[in-house]
Amino acid sequence: MSILKHRETLLVAVIAALLALIASRFPGFVTPRNLAAVFTDTAPLMILALGQMAVILTRCIDLSVAANLALTGMTVALLNTVAPDLPVVVTLVLAIGLGAVMGAVNGILVWKLEIPSIVVTLGTMTIFRGIIFLISDGQWVNAHEMSAGFTGFPRIEILGLPVLAWIAILAIAVMALVMSRTVLGRAIFAAGSNPHAAAYTGIDVGRTQFAAFVISGALAGLTGYLWIARYAVAYVDIAGGFELDVVAACVIGGISIAGGVGTVAGAVLGALFLGVIKNALPVVDVSPFWQLAISGAAILIAVAFNARAGRRQGRVILKSAEQAA
Amino acid sequence: MAEAHPAPVLELAGIVKTFPGTRALDGVRLELHAGEVTALIGENGAGKSTVVKCMTGIYQTDGGEIRMDGKAIAFPTPQAAAAAGVTAIHQETVLFDDLTVAENIFLGHAPRGRFGLIDKAAMRRKAAAILGGIGAEIDPDVLLRDLGIASKHLVAISRALSIDARVVIMDEPTAALSHKEIEELYDLVDELKRQGKAILFISHKFDEIFRIADRYTVFRDGQFVGQGLMSETSETELVRMMVGRSVEQIFPKRAPRIGPELLRVTGYSHPTEFEDIGFSLREGEILGFYGLVGAGRSEFMQALIGLTKPSKGVVRMGEKVMAIRSPAEAIEAGIVYVPEDRGKQGAITQLPIFQNVTLPSLAQTSKNGFLRMAEEFRLAREYTQRLDLRAASLDTPVGALSGGNQQKVVIAKWLATRPRVIILDEPTKGIDIGSKAAVHDFMSELAGEGLSVIMVSSEIPEILGMSDRVIVMREGRIAAELEGDGLTPETLVRHAAGISTAEAA
DSSP states (O other): OHHHHHHHHHHHHHHHHHHHHHHHHOGGGGSHHHHHHHHHHHHHHHHHHHHHHHHHHTTOOOTTHHHHHHHHHHHHHHHHHHOTTOOHHHHHHHHHHHHHHHHHHHHHHHHHSOOOHHHHHHHHHHHHHHHHHHHHTTOOBOGGGSOHHHHHGGGOEETTEEHHHHHHHHHHHHHHHHHHHBHHHHHHHHHHHOHHHHHHTTOOHHHHHHHHHHHHHHHHHHHHHHHHHHHTOBOTTTTTTHHHHHHHHHHHTTOOTTSSOOOHHHHHHHHHHHHHHHHHHHHTTOOTHHHHHHHHHHHHHHHHHHHHHHHHHHHHHHHHHHHHO | OGGGSOOOSEEEEEEEEEETTEEEEEEEEEEEOTTOEEEEEOOTTSSHHHHHHHHTTSSOOSEEEEEETTEEEOOSSHHHHHHTTEEEEOSSOOOOTTSBHHHHHHTTSOOBOGGGOBOHHHHHHHHHHHHHHTTOOOOTTSBGGGSOHHHHHHHHHHHHHHTTOSEEEEESTTTTOOHHHHHHHHHHHHHHHHTTOEEEEEOSOHHHHHHHOSEEEEEETTEEEEEEEGGGOOHHHHHHHHHOSOGGGGSOOOOOOOOSEEEEEEEEEOSSSOOOEEEEEETTOEEEEEEOTTSSHHHHHHHHTTSSOOSEEEEEETTEEEOOOSHHHHHHHTEEEEOSOHHHHTOOTTSBHHHHHHGGGHHHHEETTEEOHHHHHHHHHHHHHHTTOOOSOTTSBGGGSOHHHHHHHHHHHHHTTOOSEEEEESTTTTOOHHHHHHHHHHHHHHHHTTOEEEEEOOOHHHHHHHOSEEEEEETTEEEEEEOGGGOOHHHHHHHHHTOOHHHHO
16 A cells, blocks of 8 residues: 555656756746646546546456547537537537447457457457448538537636536546445456455456446547547547557556556546646657657556566565464 | 385485475385386375475475485476486476477477577477377377377376486376276376386376386375385275374364254256255354365355356255355355465455455445445454454555465455355365464354354365264265264275275275
8 A cells, every 4th residue: 555655656756856847947837827738638638547547457458448539529529510509418428428338338348258358449449430430421520510519618617727627627536436435446446456356255357347348438438529529620530549648647657457456546647647748848849759758668667666566565475474474 | 015126216215395384294205116106195285296396396305315326316496307307297287288299398408400499300200209109199290289188198298208207207197087098098107117217106096006006105294104015005004094093183172053954955067067966054064075186176166156157956045045146146145155275266465454354245334336434444343353363454455464364354354244154165275283273263163153164175184173064075976975973084085086885894
């Protein structure tokens, strides 16, 4: 537990150091207004990372999140072109529901057919992208085809923060509650830590994985609408490759690919780390291509750190076992 | 006796091997002769596997001497043992499915050609020669995964021969073979004898030992009991040497208060693992399940709690027929299973103590899907105190606890569900003697409170010392139900090993 806490404090320290470094040359970057903008810009990544975290905790992976996002986004965009006066609440519910259904498809295949999740979601990722092409005929849906209410919603400011940021905060709060205070959250940790032991205690590991995929899908659907509305455009390749950023955020945040270890705070901080880098590089006049190298290096450092932490824990167990004997 | 023979090829004298808290081998001796098969006989836990590991360089001995051709020798690594010509064929053959037969035989010591590259042609030729030498008609170029289990054994044996073995150790080689394959294996052993190999043959099957062995050595509880020629002994004498008599006094004496029937199982069957299992269990009773490893006991218990699906069978609790389709339903019905491999199947080491304890009781400690933390802590505190678990805090991850305390967490977790039937699978396997006594005391305490206990155990003293009644399983079926005067070490071993009762009489 102390190691976990330690990891998150470390990540906070790294992000703070990064901000301090940037501020030393460009003080404008750390004004509250700009930091809020960075947070808002990172909101989609944070929301997706929360869902991915649940999936990774159960020893699975969801590579279809970006495709799910794009398909949901395209669907609600097309719907908006034919029914521009649909209330935003209905759009939100539809997006979340549609995303959840796609997540459920992944979950069913993993649960009932016991296909490895990386294969399942690689397949559905391609299928979802294909469906976007079919329903849109490969055409773009542009800003002028969408209603003002549809595109304006994420940008409405409440207490100085846009709705997009507030939705991310809400998602963080809900997921924190689910993970720490519900039976499902406990089952997700147990099933990922030790599936054999969890099965004996009456936890259905497959159903728990299914639930994690539904969560991931629902959050991807939600992000789908927010993304399309924010950029006011929908096309086949939108958010292409973004699923890797999502997985990267989780890994940097200390969520173990081996399952069972990770926190909501970790996922959020991992996403924020990538968000700060992405927003800071243009400011300090570094080529955005460096962003890829930096996030790649961050992943390796995070994984190496996790591996070291795991080893240290192993020694402690042995020592106490010796003392007991 | 053995004196007439020339000196043994490999000789172990006074071998001691200790693990924290236990003395696995206590001055054992073992002699293997060229061109002869020596059977190593003993109950589970007698030290047979440990001595094999000492002979093959996997374990280092803590005392005693290993002599080869009369000269002292040490096996600091498995490679050293192999170089000296000692090789073992394990119960589960350690081979590689995705390599060819020839590659499996020569892995690690393949013939080299120019530039140090593997000379495939030579390897294939040599492999074919070795396979031919043992009469195995196997193409050296096929992948191992395409072979049956018997052929895989032949490959393992060929691998042993490829390093010019002088001593061949076979650890229960027939456990997974069909009748016909076993006959072929016997022929092969005869062939190895003719080639002058010294063979150590470990088996629980008496018919097999009498068919194939020239000599025997018996271990019991890590000690050497006796040795001799097969032609000068009998089944009865071997069984007597194996089981001995002593250890009874360490078990808690109790006066069982056995109540009415609580559970009745009839006709439980599984397509491949067990058939027609039926028994009854009464309140406050400890029912032992004895059998050799692989007799289907754990498989049946896992089916009983709904982890695997039986093809047919009925479970009644009182008058009520129970449909148990998942562990969750078993827990609800009051039946819990404490698995054998507690490391892998027991505690969830990353989670704190209280979360481990409440995991199977979450239905009670939650409301509408939300956890009630106060209730969880109350339950965890109650049961960890009851088991005298001392930890700084209930927030401590279980992985940071000692083995004994982890064990307590696992038991607390199951007791917290307030079960009516608790199934303990090998409850004292791999723990030291002090902890064993604590587990036994605790088991009698539970039975004293009216809980029904099913104890799966392969240790005869434990079965005899703890059980009110014993069911013996063999090859997936119930071989016998024993109680009272019929419950003796001899009857247990006979039924478990399938020795004809005619000779027993």
